[in-house]
Amino acid sequence: DPVQLAAAFLREQSAYSDTSGQGERDESSFHEQPGHARLFISAGRKDGFSPRDIVYAVSSACNMPERAVGDIQMYPAYSFVQIPSSYVNRVISRLDGAEIRGVRIGVSQARPRQQ
Numbered sequence: 666d667p668v669q670l671a672a673a674f675l676r677e678q679s680a681y682s683d684t685s686g687q688g689e690r691d692e693s694s695f696h697e698q699p700g701h702a703r704l705f706i707s708a709g710r711k712d713g714f715s716p717r718d719i720v721y722a723v724s725s726a727c728n729m730p731e732r733a734v735g736d737i738q739m740y741p742a743y744s745f746v747q748i749p750s751s752y753v754n755r756v757i758s759r760l761d762g763a764e765i766r767g768v769r770i771g772v773s774q775a776r777p778r779q780q
Contacts, residue, residue: 700749700750701735701750702753702775703747704757705744705773706760708744709742713766719737722760723760726756726759
């Protein structure tokens with residue numbers, strides 16, 4: 666379907682908010698949506714992960730529709746993903762400690778950055 670292909674392309678292109686190249690968090694570009702939560706994933710670009718890998722892992726962990734996966738921010742060593750709050754516990758319980766692409770990942774609810 667061309668519409669889904671275009672949406673996936675745009676999602677992947679917008680997922681890269683780290684423009685510094687140094688892996689600093691750019692929290693200013695993230696806006697949490699009501700009814701959603703942000704998860705921290707202990708794998709990033711240096712692990713060979715792409716936004717598509719994150720979408721697939723999170724959605725398949727609990728039969729969540731791929732379109733329900735929200736913003737993804739990828740950095741060299743870690744990633745953030747926004748998902749509906751109702752899926753948080755299931756995604757964490759099924760993915761925390763799982764091995765994806767040969768990498769054991771940690772998944773937890775993201776905490777606000779300490780200043």
